[in-house]
Amino acid sequence: MRSGGKGTLRKRVLWVMGLVALALVVAACAPHASQDTLKPQGPYAREIKSLFIPVLWVAAAVFLIVEGGIVWIIVKYRHRKGRDRMPAQTHGNTRLEIGWTIAPALVLAVVMVPTVATIWDLASKPPSNAINVTVTGRQWWWKFEYTDPDMKTAAGGQIVTANEMVIPTGRTVYLTVTADSDPGAHTTDGLPGFAVIHSFWVPELAGKQDAIPTRENHILMQADHPGIYHGQCAEFCGLSHGIMRVQVRAVTPQEFDAWVANQKLDALTPQPGTLAATGMQDFTGGQCIVCHAIAGIPNATADAGPNLTHFASRGCFAGCLLDNQNADDIRRWLEDPAAVKPGAKMPNYHLSPEQIDALVAYLMSLK
Ligand code: HEC
């Protein structure tokens, strides 16, 4: 092949690679991204951003100086036709070497001051009016237990929810983040154990925290305004890791009190003779209570699956993949959980369409 042909081929490959890179960059753009650390919606997330931005600028300056120097040297001292002589070779330069040891040390020392201050600050004890919630990563959904003494339910336990965590605006939430620690303990069907590491991250409200079996990590969370804030598991945890989402619903303090009051109540019992009442019978008489708790129903206290006491009061289920207010979503889930969510730890019970209709009616009545 002639050398000219090789040159154009190489150029073409470069062009294609450049376009692919550009396409990847453009594909990463989202105008209304809901998991944006750069748009903090609470004081703790804001604190992280106000550390990130200056450190980013310092890093950008270092990058430009180092890479700029490399490019400049490559261009300046590149091999040129008719210039075969070696440039002057230098070995050792004490002044330069001391300089490029001290300069990075200084840069790091400067960056360290706000970094350490922020770390201490975010690791400090929460204010005394903080709400305590234990977040447990399960395969593949998040469990939230409100552990404060004033979060006791009528049935004697604590308020427990799944997938959607409700918090009041303007108040610190002190999260204890952990993961299922008992491999196999929650399986009744010989399914594999669940003790794996997850990571809890709702970028607009708080930092990211690993959820590790048998360990307890803490983070502080707070929201300025009412709204829905999205997050998802940030540590690969198995088949449905990619759809292990979570949502935080921030509400006004008054709305929060009303929510708490409702969550403390036992589950509603459907009117006799209704479809929902049939669903309740299917639920308590069938497999469901082997894994799911519903406060107020004797024996329905299992913790292998999400607590369903107030299922219909939540905005999303099954890793925030589906909508609790949508009968078709619930139907799809009951028909075959693993078809909706690969590897789902809820088995397919091959329910009849009538059973499913009744169960959907019952679940949707659990406000
Ligand atoms: C072997 C234990 C087990 C049994 C039995 C079981 N489930 Fe589940 N269920 C689970 C698990 C685990 C999840 C969470 C799966 C996920 O999100 O990945 C779940 C999730 C659910 C959800 C979604 C809850 C939420 O908030 O995310 C509903 C609704 C549900 N199950 C209803 C039922 C009904 C109705 C029955 C009886 C027909 C039943 N389950 C039987 C384990 C079980």
Ligand SMILES: [Cu+2]
């Ligand atoms: Cu996970």
